Amino acid sequence: MIEWININDRLPEEYEWVLVSAVGCKNKELRFVPHVAKLRSGKWISQENDNRDIENWFYVKVTHWMPLHDSPRC
Numbered sequence: 001m002i003e004w005i006n007i008n009d010r011l012p013e014e015y016e017w018v019l020v021s022a023v024g025c026k027n028k029e030l031r032f033v034p035h036v037a038k039l040r041s042g043k044w045i046s047q048e049n050d051n052r053d054i055e056n057w058f059y060v061k062v063t064h065w066m067p068l069h070d071s072p073r074c
Helices: 054-058
Strands: 018-026 029-040 043-046 061-067
Touching: 018 054, 029 054, 043 054, 054 061
Parallel strands: none
Antiparallel strands: 018 029, 018 061, 029 043
């Protein structure tokens, strides 16, 4: 079973797509944003837009990550 890894314990390899867990507070509302992202030059980059830093875009802080499962095979 794959478990969440705290970013303070270990980071993924740069440019490796992973699932991240991010939390934030905007307008006094706690937000949880699961997202597929990669670490590039210290920034978490969105799978949806290769130039979007998700922490600044969504006003969140990435706290945990986990590797993605292998794709299903035909």
